[in-house]
Amino acid sequence: MKFEHLIEINDPLNPLLDALSIKQLWSGLVLRAESPKLFVPHLDECTITERSENGFSRSLRYGELVIDDRVVLEPMRQVRYEVAAQQDISQSSLTMTIETPTADTLYVRFQYDDGHDAATDAANSMYDEFRRSAYQESDIDTIRVLRDLAQQGRLDAMLN
Numbered sequence: 480m481k482f483e484h485l486i487e488i489n490d491p492l493n494p495l496l497d498a499l500s501i502k503q504l505w506s507g508l509v510l511r512a513e514s515p516k517l518f519v520p521h522l523d524e525c526t527i528t529e530r531s532e533n534g535f536s537r538s539l540r541y542g543e544l545v546i547d548d549r550v551v552l553e554p555m556r557q558v559r560y561e562v563a564a565q566q567d568i569s570q571s572s573l574t575m576t577i578e579t580p581t582a583d584t585l586y587v588r589f590q591y592d593d594g595h596d597a598a599t600d601a602a603n604s605m606y607d608e609f610r611r612s613a614y615q616e617s618d619i620d621t622i623r624v625l626r627d628l629a630q631q632g633r634l635d636a637m638l639n
Contacts (some may be wrong), residue, residue, distance in 0.1 A: 480593045482610075484588075485586050485589075499626070501585060502555070507634050508575055512552075512558055518620070518621050518624055522539060523541060533551055534552045556577055558574075558575045560572060564594075572590075574588075575587055587618075
């Protein structure tokens with residue numbers, strides 16, 4: 480399953496949206512990777528196991544299930560989560576890319592790839608519709624949490 484969607488962060492025509500700076504948005508996306516329990520309530524534990532110049536490796540525990548992944552950071556542009564095949568989990572990825580089509584607009588593009596081939600995707604099409612919906616709701620919730628953190632000044636505090 481390959482799936483992507485766009486969430487608008489800043490819209491100059493919508494006065495109800497508090498504008499976020501690209502730096503605030505970036506800080507929030509990195510915070511989501513480093514402290515995912517703020518964003519994923521059913522996550523029991525996240526341990527960063529290794530850091531490098533362009534990202535870090537993590538171990539995520541959901542009850543008995545443990546998932547190891549790698550987070551690749553392209554500063555002010557992209558956060559990419561890469562899950563290698565492990566136990567019953569196939570290789571997959573999530574990429575969050577900051578887009579600025581104009582000086583006043585800001586978006587995040589979420590791209591999912593579960594690593595399956597077209598035949599597997601066809602066999603899982605009904606299930607994948609539920610996953611797409613869940614992913615989109617989770618991403619909308621991520622942006623809601625980022626907005627809350629920005630209003631509290633917590634994203635600006637991370638920049639200093």
